Amino acid sequence: MRLMKVSLFITCVSDMIFADVGKHTVGILERVGCEVDFPVAQTCCGQPAYNSGYLQEAKQSMKQIMLSFKDSEYVVGPSGSCVGMLREYPAIFKGDSEWEEAAIDLANKSYEITQFLVDVLGVTDLGSTFKGKVTYHPSCHMTRILGVKDAPQTLLRHVKGIELIELPIKEDCCGFGGTFAVKNSEISREMVKEKSQHVAETNAEYLVGGDMGCLMNIGGRMRREGKNIKIVHITEILNTHEQGGGIA
Amino acid sequence: MSIKLGDLSYQQRIEKGIENDFMREAVSSAQGRFRNGRLTQAEELGDWEDWRQLGSEIRTHTLENIDYYLQQLSEQVSKRGGNVFFATTAEEANAYIEKVIKQKNGKKIVKSKSMVTEEIGLNQHLEKLGAEVVESDLGEWILQLDEDPPSHIVTPALHKNKEQIRKTFAEKRGYDQSDSPEELAAFAREQLRKDFLSADVGITGCNFAIAESGAITLVTNEGNARMVTALPETQITVMGMERIAPTWEDMEVLVSLLTRAAVGQKLTSYVTSYTGARLEGEIDGPDDYHLVIVDNGRSKILGTEFQSALHCIRCAACINVCPVYRHVGGHAYNSIYPGPIGAVLTPLLDGYDDHKELPYASSLCAACTEACPVKIPLHEQLIRHRQIIVEQEKKSPIMEKIMMKGFAQWASTPAAYKLSTKLARTALKPWTKDETIKNGPGPLKGWTDVRDFPAPAKQSFRAWWKERQKGEVRNGNS
Amino acid sequence: MAIHNQDAFLSNVAAHLGRPRRISGVKRPSWSVRPQDRVFAGYSKEELLAVLKKQCQAIHTDVVEVQQSELAEALTDTIKRYRGKTVVVANDKRNALYGLDQFYEQLNKEVDVHIWDAQLGKENQTIAERADIGISFSDITLAESATVTLFNDKHHGRSISLLPKSFIAIIPKSTIVPRLTQAAQQLHASVEKGERVPSCVSFVSGPSNSADIEMNLIVGVHGPIQATYIVVGDK
Ligand code: SF4
Numbered sequence: 001m002r003l004m005k006v007s008l009f010i011t012c013v014s015d016m017i018f019a020d021v022g023k024h025t026v027g028i029l030e031r032v033g034c035e036v037d038f039p040v041a042q043t044c045c046g047q048p049a050y051n052s053g054y055l056q057e058a059k060q061s062m063k064q065i066m067l068s069f070k071d072s073e074y075v076v077g078p079s080g081s082c083v084g085m086l087r088e089y090p091a092i093f094k095g096d097s098e099w100e101e102a103a104i105d106l107a108n109k110s111y112e113i114t115q116f117l118v119d120v121l122g123v124t125d126l127g128s129t130f131k132g133k134v135t136y137h138p139s140c141h142m143t144r145i146l147g148v149k150d151a152p153q154t155l156l157r158h159v160k161g162i163e164l165i166e167l168p169i170k171e172d173c174c175g176f177g178g179t180f181a182v183k184n185s186e187i188s189r190e191m192v193k194e195k196s197q198h199v200a201e202t203n204a205e206y207l208v209g210g211d212m213g214c215l216m217n218i219g220g221r222m223r224r225e226g227k228n229i230k231i232v233h234i235t236e237i238l239n240t241h242e243q244g245g246g247i248a
Numbered sequence: 249m250s251i252k253l254g255d256l257s258y259q260q261r262i263e264k265g266i267e268n269d270f271m272r273e274a275v276s277s278a279q280g281r282f283r284n285g286r287l288t289q290a291e292e293l294g295d296w297e298d299w300r301q302l303g304s305e306i307r308t309h310t311l312e313n314i315d316y317y318l319q320q321l322s323e324q325v326s327k328r329g330g331n332v333f334f335a336t337t338a339e340e341a342n343a344y345i346e347k348v349i350k351q352k353n354g355k356k357i358v359k360s361k362s363m364v365t366e367e368i369g370l371n372q373h374l375e376k377l378g379a380e381v382v383e384s385d386l387g388e389w390i391l392q393l394d395e396d397p398p399s400h401i402v403t404p405a406l407h408k409n410k411e412q413i414r415k416t417f418a419e420k421r422g423y424d425q426s427d428s429p430e431e432l433a434a435f436a437r438e439q440l441r442k443d444f445l446s447a448d449v450g451i452t453g454c455n456f457a458i459a460e461s462g463a464i465t466l467v468t469n470e471g472n473a474r475m476v477t478a479l480p481e482t483q484i485t486v487m488g489m490e491r492i493a494p495t496w497e498d499m500e501v502l503v504s505l506l507t508r509a510a511v512g513q514k515l516t517s518y519v520t521s522y523t524g525a526r527l528e529g530e531i532d533g534p535d536d537y538h539l540v541i542v543d544n545g546r547s548k549i550l551g552t553e554f555q556s557a558l559h560c561i562r563c564a565a566c567i568n569v570c571p572v573y574r575h576v577g578g579h580a581y582n583s584i585y586p587g588p589i590g591a592v593l594t595p596l597l598d599g600y601d602d603h604k605e606l607p608y609a610s611s612l613c614a615a616c617t618e619a620c621p622v623k624i625p626l627h628e629q630l631i632r633h634r635q636i637i638v639e640q641e642k643k644s645p646i647m648e649k650i651m652m653k654g655f656a657q658w659a660s661t662p663a664a665y666k667l668s669t670k671l672a673r674t675a676l677k678p679w680t681k682d683e684t685i686k687n688g689p690g691p692l693k694g695w696t697d698v699r700d701f702p703a704p705a706k707q708s709f710r711a712w713w714k715e716r717q718k719g720e721v722r723n724g725n726s
Numbered sequence: 727m728a729i730h731n732q733d734a735f736l737s738n739v740a741a742h743l744g745r746p747r748r749i750s751g752v753k754r755p756s757w758s759v760r761p762q763d764r765v766f767a768g769y770s771k772e773e774l775l776a777v778l779k780k781q782c783q784a785i786h787t788d789v790v791e792v793q794q795s796e797l798a799e800a801l802t803d804t805i806k807r808y809r810g811k812t813v814v815v816a817n818d819k820r821n822a823l824y825g826l827d828q829f830y831e832q833l834n835k836e837v838d839v840h841i842w843d844a845q846l847g848k849e850n851q852t853i854a855e856r857a858d859i860g861i862s863f864s865d866i867t868l869a870e871s872a873t874v875t876l877f878n879d880k881h882h883g884r885s886i887s888l889l890p891k892s893f894i895a896i897i898p899k900s901t902i903v904p905r906l907t908q909a910a911q912q913l914h915a916s917v918e919k920g921e922r923v924p925s926c927v928s929f930v931s932g933p934s935n936s937a938d939i940e941m942n943l944i945v946g947v948h949g950p951i952q953a954t955y956i957v958v959g960d961k
Pocket residue numbers: 509559560561562563564565566567589616619620621622623624626
């Protein structure tokens with residue numbers, strides 16, 4: 001069988017801050033038989049500028065992303081939010097004779113990692129094992145922009161040894177919102193305080209999610225409040241196996 | 249009042265909202281109830297997404313042909329003995345209404361809840377003329393007595409508790425009973441009943457006008473709108489020009505969406521569709537009827553990428569799910585239209601000058617877009633506003649502009665980007681302790697004021713990948 | 727009657743839409759989905775009645791089901807329960823059909839019964855305002871929302887279902903339809919036929935209420951405080 005070729009879209013946050021997320025993503029993709037490459041010219045999806053209203057600036061970034069992945073068969077990334085951004089390129093470049101086609105091409109082949117596993121590969125059980133009490137925060141862009149609601153939870157349910165605890169009002173935003181967290185930091189603070197409270201109520205040991213931005217926000221707040229919880233990206237859990245696994 | 253509520257700065261309003269514990273508690277519990285109600289109703293109805301699709305198609309078609317439908321409406325109303333006045337501005341609308349009231353020598357006016365009359369400042373206008381204006385919706389009446397603006401488009405007094413209401417009633421109307429909601433409501437019933445019976449003029453808003461027959465549909469629970477349309481001899485309907493449905497069948501769908509999305513009800517207690525003046529021999533209903541159709545900045549939204557904002561049916565579902573609204577409350581928006589739809593609509597109707605912060609008062613979580621029964625892409629419109637503020641209005645802060653220019657450079661130059669992944673950790677070293685940054689520099693400050701920031705990884709992903717490619721690291725799984 | 731300012735206003739609207747003004751020829755498209763037709767499709771009257779009864783609980787409305795021969799008794803009971811001293815009734819053709827003419831005449835010996843009388847003019851409103859109970863027949867009854875549709879006219883004032891403290895609706899079983907959709911279709915069809923729609927169509931679902939004070943549901947605000955539906959088998 002021909003190996004499925006997948007280009008990793010690391011996202012700038014994971015590239016720089018949470019490198020392990022990338023390693024776990026690679027681990028999972030190779031485990032399910034994909035051949036992974038990493039186009040090194042990739043940068044940022046453009047979201048910080050786009051969401052702040054800097055369309056021209058955002059487009060410069062987006063063009064770089066389109067160039068980087070132009071030869072890829074599939075583009076898979078560990079973030080619902082950033083992949084969601086890629087999927088919006090066609091609307092953004094609509095009518096742009098030079099870039100529209102590339103935008104459509106990229107949007108059609110881009111997937112968030114859990115979405116790729118469940119919807120494209122049809123994998124729901126990765127044979128992973130993870131011991132601990134875990135609560136899952138479904139990030140807003142993953143669920144509402146990208147429309148991925150079930151895949152992460154389906155995968156988590158199949159993890160051996162995991163104790164999943166439902167997060168109260170889980171669909172509520174954590175207050176991250178990219179530049180919103182800085183520009184409207186008071187409102188963002190109130191939002192993340194509330195989210196932290198909900199997470200704490202679950203008594204979970206781990207907070208898991210599919211977007212490091214949100215996890216960094218909630219985790220950072222809980223740390224500031226002296227609350228003890230570990231934040232883990234969903235790929236870390238899925239890439240943990242009895243017979244070793246984990247980060248290479 | 250007009251669209252804008254007051255003169256506090258954005259910063260002051262946000263702080264005031266966040267510090268108001270009672271209001272936040274009230275809003276939060278109300279949102280909880282709304283959420284449950286809406287979800288139960290949507291579930292019972294089953295194919296909610298189909299309903300939303302239908303609602304969105306009806307609104308799209310209607311707005312695309314709104315000139316046609318408004319003409320049809322006005323002709324039908326006229327046939328049924330009603331006068332129709334098309335008002336381009338708030339002033340024109342107020343002047344016409346003033347004229348009608350003067351002609352009838354109206355002294356006492358009862359109103360049922362109407363956002364558009366708030367928008368055009370009708371009450372203030374009429375009070376200046378010496379007329380007595382009574383708001384008859386319970387929430388609106390409370391606010392009127394207390395001289396406080398609404399903070400929500402469906403439950404306007406959401407921010408008040410019963411003790412505050414009891415006090416207001418006691419001070420303004422000599423109320424001497426408890427703060428039980430039943431007693432408070434019974435008192436309002438008794439007081440307002442007198443007003444209904446003695447008013448010369450009734451003024452209502454309009455949920456949906458039905459173009460094909462000239463009927464105006466009002467959706468209420470209390471019954472006050474029925475009083476206002478049944479008892480006074482002169483009646484005036486004021487409608488925003490977009491509040492129209494082609495036929496009874498379309499009205500039906502929109503009402504079904506409205507009551508479910510707004511309050512989780514299958515229908516409100518009263519849905520009333522009245523047409524023109526009363527017919528020969530009828531006792532109830534006005535003898536003299538006027539429909540005032542208001543533009544006040546709406547037409548200039550047509551034909552722009554914001555056109556779908558006019559699809560709004562004022563259900564407040566977007567407000568009820570909005571976490572920003574929950575924490576800052578309605579008054580923080582400084583607009584009679586708060587929440588996500590307010591942040592979209594207010595700058596369109598009243599300009600960016602006073603409202604340029606509103607489009608940023610959102611984390612773009614899209615809960616509003618998901619809740620909207622007519623599928624208005626609210627969060628996308630907020631982004632579009634931001635683009636206009638940056639590119640056309642040029643109202644974004646200079647530092648932000650410089651940073652964004654820098655961002656574009658960085659993100660479009662792989663070498664620069666790569667360099668930054670190498671240097672980030674070192675650059676932040678002075679602020680890093682135990683892999684954590686608590687007092688970040690520059691733009692990080694807003695972040696670290698509120699929560700910790702993690703130190704960048706010791707080795708970036710791309711550096712790791714490069715080593716791995718060279719065979720220095722083997723994949724643990726292989 | 728007069729229409730002011732129409733041309734300037736609508737031409738401006740058309741200009742913003744970037745096209746000439748549309749004066750005729752606009753057709754509603756056929757919508758891509760019609761979920762409203764699927765609600766309770768194929769339900770029998772009995773099944774719809776069950777839906778209605780269940781919904782009545784949600785809207786704080788009592789409902790009784792009677793044979794025609796029991797209608798007078800059911801009305802008497804309800805009036806007693808509401809301690810009605812004065813009653814205002816629509817001057818409905820169906821009063822005779824259901825034998826209520828004699829009943830009201832009888833009732834008038836104990837209770838003050840006023841049958842709406844267009845000749846009396848505003849006096850009707852004053853009576854309705856003082857009445858304890860208003861009684862109307864439903865013209866179309868919506869099962870889903872437990873709604874009675876009232877076509878108000880000169881024999882059936884809007885005040886009857888509005889001003890008294892209590893409201894009784896008589897619902898002929900044959901008037902029950904699945905939901906608002908069917909009522910709207912009927913009204914739309916009559917417009918299409920060029921008929922005149924009533925000056926007021928009131929869709930009433932139970933007593934009035936409000937949630938304006940701390941989101942507490944208060945039953946009975948400006949309109950009736952209590953309501954009873956009497957479902958009656960058809961003539
Ligand atoms: S924008 Fe949508 S959700 Fe918000 S009030 Fe309008 S119709 Fe309701």
